[in-house]
Structures are given as C-alpha cells and as structure tokens.
Amino acid sequence: MSWQTALLMLLGGVVALLALRVPVAFAFLAVNVVGALFFLGGEMGLLQLTRNAVSSVSSASLTPIPFFVLMGEVLFHTGLAGKAIDAVNRVITGVPGRLAVVVVVAGTIFSAISGSTIATTAILGSLMLPVMLKRGYDPMLALGAILAIGSVDMLIPPSAIAVLLGSLAGISVSKLLLAGILPGFLMSTLIVGYIVLRAWWNPALAPPDDVDLPRGESRWRNLLIYVAPLVFIFTTVVGVLVAGWATPTESAAVGALSTVVAAILYRALTWETLKHSLVATAEISGMILFIILGATTFTQVLGFSGATNGLVGSILGFELSPGALVLAMMAILLFLGLFIDQISIILVTVPFFMPLVQSNGVDPVWFGTLFLIAMQTGLLTPPFGLLLFALKSVSPEGITLQQIAMAALPYVGMCILLLALVFLFPGLATWLPSLL
Amino acid sequence: MPRIVDATLEAINRWLVAATAALILGMAVVITTDVLGRNLFDRPVPWSAELSEYGLYLSAVLIAPWLLRRGQHISIGIIIDALPVRAAGPIVKAGDILCAAVSAILAWYALQATLRSHSDGSLIIKNVIFPEWYVFVPLTAVFALMTVEFLVQFVRGSLDDARGPG
Numbered sequence: 001m002s003w004q005t006a007l008l009m010l011l012g013g014v015v016a017l018l019a020l021r022v023p024v025a026f027a028f029l030a031v032n033v034v035g036a037l038f039f040l041g042g043e044m045g046l047l048q049l050t051r052n053a054v055s056s057v058s059s060a061s062l063t064p065i066p067f068f069v070l071m072g073e074v075l076f077h078t079g080l081a082g083k084a085i086d087a088v089n090r091v092i093t094g095v096p097g098r099l100a101v102v103v104v105v106a107g108t109i110f111s112a113i114s115g116s117t118i119a120t121t122a123i124l125g126s127l128m129l130p131v132m133l134k135r136g137y138d139p140m141l142a143l144g145a146i147l148a149i150g151s152v153d154m155l156i157p158p159s160a161i162a163v164l165l166g167s168l169a170g171i172s173v174s175k176l177l178l179a180g181i182l183p184g185f186l187m188s189t190l191i192v193g194y195i196v197l198r199a200w201w202n203p204a205l206a207p208p209d210d211v212d213l214p215r216g217e218s219r220w221r222n223l224l225i226y227v228a229p230l231v232f233i234f235t236t237v238v239g240v241l242v243a244g245w246a247t248p249t250e251s252a253a254v255g256a257l258s259t260v261v262a263a264i265l266y267r268a269l270t271w272e273t274l275k276h277s278l279v280a281t282a283e284i285s286g287m288i289l290f291i292i293l294g295a296t297t298f299t300q301v302l303g304f305s306g307a308t309n310g311l312v313g314s315i316l317g318f319e320l321s322p323g324a325l326v327l328a329m330m331a332i333l334l335f336l337g338l339f340i341d342q343i344s345i346i347l348v349t350v351p352f353f354m355p356l357v358q359s360n361g362v363d364p365v366w367f368g369t370l371f372l373i374a375m376q377t378g379l380l381t382p383p384f385g386l387l388l389f390a391l392k393s394v395s396p397e398g399i400t401l402q403q404i405a406m407a408a409l410p411y412v413g414m415c416i417l418l419l420a421l422v423f424l425f426p427g428l429a430t431w432l433p434s435l436l
Numbered sequence: 437m438p439r440i441v442d443a444t445l446e447a448i449n450r451w452l453v454a455a456t457a458a459l460i461l462g463m464a465v466v467i468t469t470d471v472l473g474r475n476l477f478d479r480p481v482p483w484s485a486e487l488s489e490y491g492l493y494l495s496a497v498l499i500a501p502w503l504l505r506r507g508q509h510i511s512i513g514i515i516i517d518a519l520p521v522r523a524a525g526p527i528v529k530a531g532d533i534l535c536a537a538v539s540a541i542l543a544w545y546a547l548q549a550t551l552r553s554h555s556d557g558s559l560i561i562k563n564v565i566f567p568e569w570y571v572f573v574p575l576t577a578v579f580a581l582m583t584v585e586f587l588v589q590f591v592r593g594s595l596d597d598a599r600g601p602g
Contacts (some may be wrong), residue, residue, distance in 0.1 A: 017534075020492035020527055021516040025500075026535045033541055043545075050546040054571050058493035060485065063467075064494060068458045193453030246471055249488055253467035260464075278457035280498050286456065287510055290503070342511050384512060 001038070003310025010035055010302060014348065024344050032294070035301030038300030044227030047416045049297050054335075056271035056296035061167035064252035066285035070114020071233075072123075072261045073277040073284075075114060078268035081123045084109060084230060087222035097206040099132045100145040101192055105208060105211035106155070108188040112234035113259065115158040115252075116284055117379060118390045121150030125394040138205040139399065141198065143215065143391065143407035147380055148191045150387045154182035154376045156236060156341075158252060160288060161342055162372055168292070169350045171368045172243050173248045175433035177367045181238070182428050186419050193411065194310045226266075240320075242435060288343055295347040302351050312355045322360040326367060329353050330374050330419060337378020341386060345375060369429035370422055377415035381407040463491045482563045492534060492572065497574050497597045503583045504523045504589075529590055536586035543579035546572050 010031055017027035036045030075081045085106045095101050103124055110120045116228075133141035154161050157177040166173035199206040237255035240246040246254065260318045263269035302308045320328065329349075336345045357367050379387045382405040394402050422428050470484035503509050515525045550572035558568040 017531075018512045019515040020531055021511045022531045022535060023504070023511045025509060026538055027448065027543065028535060030538045033538055045551075046541065046545045050542060050549045050572065050575060051576060052494060053546075057496040058489040058571075060489055063463075063488045063492050066492070067464055070464065245475065250467055250471045253464045253488075254471055256464045257468045273463075275457070278461055279453060281460055282453060282456040282495060282502060283508060284502055285460075286496055286499035287470070288491065288510060290500045291510065293496055329573065340512060344512075383517075427503055 001305070003110050003306040006039070006305035007302075007307040007311060009038075010305060010307060011348065014298070017359060018340065018344065020394070024341065025291045028078035028129040028291070028298050028347065032297040032301060035305065036297065039301050040297075041152050044432065048300075052297045052300065052330075053176035053293050057293050060169060060247070060249055061173055062163065062292070063249040063288065064163045064173070065115070065157065065160045065288060067249075067252035067256035068160045068163065068280055069119070069284045070256040070281040071116025071158060072110065072116045072119035072278045074192060074256075074259045074269075074273075075230075076119050076123050077277045077280070078263045078266070078272045079273075080226065080230075080263060080266060080268050081106075081110060082168070083222070083226045083266075084129050084349050085124075085127055087226040090219040091223055095196060096203065097145075097195040098143065098209060099135060099137060100130065100195045100199070100206060101143055103128050103132075103142075103145045104188055104191050104195065106148045108145070108152065109230055111149070111153040111156040112154060112183065113158070113230050113255075114164075115160040117150050117153040118284065119160075119280075119386060120153045121146060121387050121390045122168035122394050124150065124404040126390045126423065129391075129394070129399075130396055132338060133396065135209045136207045139403060140407040141195065141205050143190065143395075143399070143404050144411055145195055145433050147190065147387050147391055147404070147408045151379045151411070151415070152184050152187050152191075152388070153375045154372055154379065155180035155187065157181065159372075160285070161346075161375065162368075163248065164288060164292070164343065165346055165350075165368055168346055169354050169364070169371075171364045171370060172433070172436075175365045175436060176368045176372075177241065177248065178238070178432040178436065179365050180372060181432055183369060183373065183418055186421070186428065190414050190418070191206060191411065192413065229262050235264065244436070291343050293345070295344075298347060299351040308351055308355065311352055315352075316359065322362050325340075325356060325360055326362060326423070328373065329356070330370055330423075333371065334377055334381075334416075337375060337384075338381050340378075341384065342375045342378060345378065346371075363426065363430060366426045366429050370419060373415060373419045373422060377412055377419070380412050380415065382408075441588065443587065445501075445505065445581075448581065449505055453500045453502045456495045456502075459491050459495050459498075463495075464487050475576060477541045483519055485565050486562050486564075493571070494574060497578045499579055501585055504585050525593070527591070532586050532590040536583050536590065539583040543576055543583055546576040546579055550576055 013031040016028050017030060018024060030380050032049055040048055088106045089102045092098055092102050107120060107124055110123060114120050129142055129146060133139060157180060159180060161174055162176050162180055166176040233255055237251045240251045333345060357364055379385055382388060388401060388404050388408060391404055466481055466484050466487050470481040474480035516527060550569045553569040553572060560566055560568050
C-alpha cells in the first residue's frame, strides 16, 4: 500500500468518523483497530494496541492535568471566584468599560490558578455576564471580554493543554508552561486596551457604573484577603518549577492541594463543594485522557504505514525556509481549529509537525508556544469554538450562539496579532524558559 | 430495555466516578506529602511516582463509561448537525454499533493481554513490584462495560445524547 493510500485511509478515516459524531476517542480507536490489522501485524498489533492504551496515560508528564483542572474547579464550586471578582471590582474604577476590564483582570488571575479554559469561561460567564447586561453593557462587548480572557487560560500556566502538547510533542513541559506566561499577559493587556478604547470611543457600549462603589483604603482589603493568596499559589506553582525544586507533576499537586487548603481556610469548602469539584475534575481530565488513550497508537500506525515519512519527505522536498514552514503549519492549525477540538488537533498534527520542526532546527519551545496560540484561536472560531458553547451554556436566555460567535471575532484577530508578535519576536516565548 | 440493566449500569458508574474522584484527591495528597517530606524532612514517599502514573491511568479509564453514559465524551459531528433528524438518526445508530464493536474487540484483546501476562508471570518492577496483569484488568472491564453501554444507547436511541458539542 502506498503511503498516500495509507494516509487517506488513516487520516481520512478519523476525519470521516469525527464528522459523523463518533466520539473523538472512539474515532481514533476504530481507525487504530483497522491500522493495527493492516500495519502492526494483525493480532499482535491488537495486543500492542491494548498495551499502548495502558502506557499512554500512565505517563508522569501527563499527571499535572487533573491537578491543574482541580485548581479551577475548587475556585468555581466554592464561590471563591465570586469573592475574588468582587475584590477586583472594588479597586478598578474610573476606566471606560470598567466591568469588562474587571472581567479581564479577574480572568487573568483565574487563568493563573486554573488549568481549564472551560472552567474560567464558565466562572466569568455565570457570574459577570448577568451583571454586565443588567448594567446596560452592550452584549457584544460583555460576551467578547469573557471569551477573550477564557481563551488566554490556555497560555498562562497552569494549562492542561500545554501539558498535553508538551508531553505528546516531546517538548519540555516545564519550559512550555513558562513560555506561555509573557504572551498570555501580553494578550490580557491587548484585550484591556481594546475594551477601554472601544468604550471610550462609544460610551453607550458600557455605561458608567462605579458611583456606588466603596471609596478609600477599605476597598483594597478584599483584594488582599481574596486575591493575594491566589496570586501566591500561582507564584508557588511557577516558582518551584523555575527553581527546579519540583517537577511539573509535583508543582501541580502542591498547587491543587494549596487551593483546597485555601478554600478550607476561607471556610468555603464543604463536603458537597469538594465532591462537585472532584467529580468535575474527574470528568474534564477523563475526557482529555481517554482521547489520548484512544489516539496514542495512531502515531505508531501512521509511522509503520509509511504515511509519516512519506508526507514529511514530500513537504521537505519543497525546501521551504524554517520560517515559511512554521507559518504553513500555523495556517493548518488555524484552519483545523475551525472544525476540530484542540486535543484532536494535537493528536492529528503532532506526528507530522514535530519531525519537520526537528529536521529544520526550529526551537521546539517557541514552536510549542505558537502552536498553543493557534489553538487558543480555535477556541473562539465557529462552528467548533469550544468556548462559544461553554459560554452559551451559562448565558442568560436570549443570548444566541450567533451573537457569541460575532462577539469573539475581534479577539480572533487579536490572537492572530499575538501569533504574529511571537513569530516575529521569539524572545517573548523563549526568554522565561531560558532562565531554567 | 429492562430497567434492571439501566439501574445496574448507573450504580456501577456511580461507584466508578466516586473511585476516580477519590483517586485524584489521594494522588494530590500523596505527591504533596512526598514533596514536603523530601525537601523538609528528608523523608520521601518512594512509591508516590508509581501512584501518580498508575493513578492517572486508572482515573482516565474508570471514568470513561460515566462520560459515555452522560454524552460527555468530546464529539464534533459537523456533517450530522447539518442533516435533518430523520437522516441523522440511522447514522448515529450506526456509530453506536461501530463503537460497540470497537469496544468489544478491545475488551477481548485486553482480556488476552491479561491472561498472557498472568500465564507468563510478568512483573512490573519499579519502587513497588506487582504482577503486570493487574493493569489490564480495569481496561478489560471498562471496555466490556462500554460495549454494553453503546448497545444500550443503540436500543434507546442516542441521537439526543449525541447532539451538542463536547
């Protein structure tokens, strides 16, 4: 069988099953069963498939995922998120589009303590969207701010998807987590700048609302009580990584347990909230990990079929410069982001992209950061922008999916601008990891 | 479908999700104890690495039937969503049968891996030593459970569950 036929059968098979709403994990498993029969020696290949299923998710590099998710879920279910938003709300005054700015600042803080973009979007959507709409904010401005900062969660550590990408692509997880920090905060700043500019240009989009806020120094007290400890947890998680005192798994576990302990100290943790947080964590990390379990053998099947070498060899035959190659790969990721979820994108593209990255001497940490930004964009692009659906599920009645998708558009442009900036100035991604 | 099958599946899944949740909390506690013990008291927990690796595997596997039962496995379906319900229904049912078949095949080969490993006496030797076949048992059980679940969905009609992303 030629590599082109094998590629069509394997990649085409996965895409066709995905399009027919077969769950992602089972689409990969079905193709792997066929691939094992054809390319991995039949019955022996099927036995290997089950062995790979075990080894794929008993990997130390993936262990941070549930812990990073747990941090966000505890914040969400204990109500600490609401208190942190309230604290930020008290200290940001006199800014055009104030509540939307509060959303972005609070979202940046959550991003620094939650590894789940969905959790961050759900927190902000359920707590802040009704408030902004009630105060007469333009729905597009309100929705857009939440979506934009929700997607930034993918860049700012702890990020479950960054761990997944690092693990599967063979990029240092610690370095990739650190590499997302500067671009993440830069994106937050861009979002705030855009909101302030729009609200200043057209005040009707965001009526002033800070007349009844407490004045004086007392308004900083809640920031100290409810936000400073969260920032401390983030600093601890990142600090022990940078200092080399703990592995990503260990720093994630310490961060997760610290969040639980913080919730206990705030007297916000009950048996029910702990149970809900843990079940939600099990569900979200289970969704991610079971897809990995289903898809791991896919890379192996592609390799044995000759499809990987064939396609990579053909692309290398074009003799593109490393920069042009990276741009082409980013274009593919942005296109796939329109239709496919982020985990599937990683699983489908990494087997082809990483050999190209290595053979062209591209810095894997820089490439991984660009990869994350491209996928962050995919969270916001219809028809399959995961955050569009996450926000819809917590929006008040009357907000349509179309409105949400339209609200995301300016921020899609901003993600592409960030992609361009990190492409042109690699130091934005590589400086912090170089300190390791 | 007899109510007893549904009730049994629900009860099993509730136990599995409780076990997964407890496992995640347990992993966080043990790893943190190891980090603190190692750095502050020179008393590490030597088996914490194995617990986190195999705990992660178990947490991925045990929750899978629960996710399936609640339609929470990520799916996309850009073609299905564009079709009228009458046309989409049979395709979704065909998907259920395909997934049931894949699950059954994997349950069978996971069982074969368990039996072979048991008869070979293979061991996993790290800080903790244990028979390798232990790790294949949950995989066999979970794929068998999901075979039944897909068949139940096929009988019940899974279109409603399958609608909507993620």
